[in-house]
Amino acid sequence: MKKTILSILLLAGFTFTFAQKNPFEQFSEMDGVTSVYISKTMLSMIPKNSKMNYGGVNVGSFLNKLSSILILTSEDQKIAPQMLSMANNRVKGRDYELLMRVKSDDNDNVNFFMKGKPEDIRELIMIVAGNDGENVVMQFLGNFTLDDIQKMTEGFNK
Amino acid sequence: MNSNDIRKLVEKFYEGKTSLEEERTLADFLLRDNVPDEFFPDSKLFYALNTHSMEVTNESIQAIESLIDSFKEEQPSDKKIKMSHAKYWAIGVAASFALILGVRQFQKSQQAESTLFTDTYKNPDDAYRATVEALQLFSDNFSKGTESVEKANMHLEKAQEIINQSLKQGIEK
Numbered sequence: 001m002k003k004t005i006l007s008i009l010l011l012a013g014f015t016f017t018f019a020q021k022n023p024f025e026q027f028s029e030m031d032g033v034t035s036v037y038i039s040k041t042m043l044s045m046i047p048k049n050s051k052m053n054y055g056g057v058n059v060g061s062f063l064n065k066l067s068s069i070l071i072l073t074s075e076d077q078k079i080a081p082q083m084l085s086m087a088n089n090r091v092k093g094r095d096y097e098l099l100m101r102v103k104s105d106d107n108d109n110v111n112f113f114m115k116g117k118p119e120d121i122r123e124l125i126m127i128v129a130g131n132d133g134e135n136v137v138m139q140f141l142g143n144f145t146l147d148d149i150q151k152m153t154e155g156f157n158k
Numbered sequence: 159m160n161s162n163d164i165r166k167l168v169e170k171f172y173e174g175k176t177s178l179e180e181e182r183t184l185a186d187f188l189l190r191d192n193v194p195d196e197f198f199p200d201s202k203l204f205y206a207l208n209t210h211s212m213e214v215t216n217e218s219i220q221a222i223e224s225l226i227d228s229f230k231e232e233q234p235s236d237k238k239i240k241m242s243h244a245k246y247w248a249i250g251v252a253a254s255f256a257l258i259l260g261v262r263q264f265q266k267s268q269q270a271e272s273t274l275f276t277d278t279y280k281n282p283d284d285a286y287r288a289t290v291e292a293l294q295l296f297s298d299n300f301s302k303g304t305e306s307v308e309k310a311n312m313h314l315e316k317a318q319e320i321i322n323q324s325l326k327q328g329i330e331k
């Protein structure tokens with residue numbers, strides 16, 4: 001009984017420690033990495049009179065559906081590949097689905113992954129493996145649909 | 159354990175399928191000094207997680223053990239199991255202890271998250287500019303993919319038109 005109670009206590013502590021961790025956290029404080037994090041609170045504080053209209057699409061409605069934006073950029077020869085490897089490891093889980101793979105004219109490899117269903121996306125990750133050695137990882141957390149993303153991107157490209 | 163096994167364990171870990179034993183094996187490997195470059199990001203993660211791990215002092219473990227031992231010492235004398243006041247008290251203390259540890263651990267994990275992930279911008283205008291730039295970059299890349307699909311569709315439609323026309327001409331002749 002003693003062992004059981006001790007194991008439960010320790011197991012609870014161990015799993016608690018491992019819960020709610022975003023693996024990208026470690027890169028946000030690293031030298032050689034430019035990181036930008038925008039929380040839901042900050043997104044909600046964006047002035048209402050900002051020019052939110054792009055190509056006839058109100059981007060504000062998309063922003064309202066986001067809970068955070070994280071952008072990591074690195075061209076450090078050692079850190080940039082590690083960042084890429086961590087991002088690729090994260091999306092290897094069965095919760096993630098490859099949305100699109102693009103090879104640009106500049107020979108950049110861009111992969112888009114989503115977590116959730118097209119009508120209920122919880123996380124969207126864009127991983128850019130730059131031809132010039134600059135890698136970018138962009139993570140959008142929230143609750144939105146594939147249609148929201150398409151409308152937003154169409155607006156920006158009009 | 160070779161790199162292949164570790165790689166498999168790491169994948170399993172990110173999928174949340176590792177057992178406690180496997181997580182210990184991973185921690186043993188990744189918290190060493192000479193971790194291969196391939197596992198460097200994972201090692202960093204384990205280091206970060208390890209610094210916030212629960213600290214249970216020897217005194218605390220002894221206190222819990224002695225409390226649990228006291229459960230054993232009292233055997234039911236009657237057929238009906240009667241719990242003495244002492245036993246209730248001991249269970250109460252053990253439960254409170256566990257609750258305090260749990261709350262402290264929760265606070266620690268919350269603190270760790272908030273200190274590491276703080277807003278880059280204090281000014282909403284700057285945040286808005288950065289957000290728009292991020293969405294623009296995202297859209298540029300996203301549209302490269304969707305445009306290619308549209309072009310491919312257009313080519314397919316054209317090809318289909320040509321085939322249809324050729325078929326029509328063939329029939330008319």
